[in-house]
Amino acid sequence: MIDFISFCDYTGTFAFAISGIRLASAKQFDWFGAYVIGVVTAVGGGTIRDILLNATPFWMEQASYLIISALALLFVIIFRKYVISLNNTFFIFDAIGLGLFGVVGIEKALAFGFPMWVAIVMGTITGAFGG
Template sequence: MFADINITTVLDLMGTFAFAISGIRLASGKNIDWFGAYIVGLVTAIGGGTTRDLLLGVTPFWMLDAKYFITTGVALIAALLFKDRLLRWGNTLFLFDAIGLGLFTIVGISVSLEAELPFWVCIVMGGVTGTVGGVFRDVIINEVPLIFRKDIYALASITGGIIYFLCYQFQFPDAVSEVIAALTVIVIRIIAVKFHIHLPILKSINSEDR
């Protein structure tokens, strides 16, 4: 099950753990039981990749390998063991979400490149892989999806995809391109939150504004 692990698989598992933690951490404030928290974490971790695979017309990745379920279980155990510390760290959800976004963006691009799709499609698939799981998570726990708020989120994913493309054009080694692009997404997300950089909010449009 864990044989033939390459850099993309490592990033995939790290992203799974990070997104699962973010989902479980958010679920902890909703009076959800352990099993419910596991489901929220799992949906967060596999939602984007599942959507990507369905769009690509292939069997969703988690149906072919149980390690994503196991990794989510490890994330739940870690959250339970370090519950007090996680609850004290106000930025824990954001940090794990940023890491998951960066790692999953690159996984989505890599999988799409293997399918020999145009690079612009690969960037879109990277965004889908990185953001849709969070959308499912937020819908399940009755929150406005983060991607639809003013936060720099999807744009960070797209920027990381463009950086990956530039590295690819300059013929960087795949592992180097993946790490640089993932770090770009994570750093952009962290800087945007730290310095309150965000997109303008679309204000209400009605007859009184005319």
């Protein structure tokens, strides 16, 4: 069974990957370029967080984040006309990812034994520094 933090992490990864892929495809990137932008958007903030916490970046230990980003690419390919045509879709997926990654960043910093003020900063970095 998946725990709440993992659910937030995977859902946030999917949402941020869609956000990045949607923007890249709207700018006429090819699908591989859009995938790369989606991955960077999805894991960038968490990577910076993990480096600051002196931990191995999470996506280097678990390939599921790259797979989730690939599923987001397939989602955008299948629903391309619908997703790209909605201008507010970009902001919806950004808002979902930001909220969920804030929770994940705070939880990870607290798990590493840092005080609450550091956890809040890490939550902000996790949510805002990816895209």
